[in-house]
Amino acid sequence: LDKNDYDGKTVLVTAGPTVEPIDPVRYITNHSSGKMGFEIAKAVKSRGGRAILVTGPTNLEDPIDIETIHVNTACEMYDAVMKLKDNIDIFIGAAAVADYRPERYEVNKIKKSDDNIELKLIRNPDILYELGKNKGNIILVGFAAETENLMESAKEKINKKNLDLIVANDVSMEGAGFSGDTNIVNIIDKDLNIKEYPLMSKTNVAHIILDEIKRYFNL
């Protein structure tokens, strides 16, 4: 392996969950640990590239010598990415961005009463979709986390979000998806060629994603 094959490339990676507050003590989030995205950023760096990591809250240490930007909500992640997007070559969206947030943030803790209450959720901006609208020369790589109809949904996301590659993981499979150190992925390109990979460490998944990007674009 050419150790410096990402020399000169700037890769923006999103990682982790987003956290959408309801009131000062409650929030909505998901099971993302950030591991997948952090491994991608580290792999870029180890191959001579410049990685920028935008991450939601995780228990991971900031990777050494990688510019790491911390955000909480999907809107904050969106803003951070939009500020950086004009100066990158590749975007890889490994974050599990909340699709919805509570319509209202209650400044004071919501009091318990005997009644049921309703929480209204509104759409968050879709970071990948926005990047895809004005893609320019950026290579756009998304993830698809699904529990059913994995390939159908992944193909739909490629088209809808104008992606170049999508990394599909069936998060209902043992050893795949959230939290653990391993993942099981299929990588699908714009022309709908599918590559299936066996269970492997998230470190190795990170490297095969970088290999695929290089191969597909003759970098």
Ligand code: PMT
């Ligand atoms: O963090 P780990 O514990 O290591 O787990 C890894 C992972 C399961 C989180 C990762 O492998 C993964 O699948 N990340 C994407 C999770 C996800 O939100 O998938 P999705 O199918 O809902 O979203 C599709 C794509 O659109 C993703 O690239 C996502 O980052 C992006 N998106 C989604 C919503 C939104 N508002 N903005 C986005 O950019």
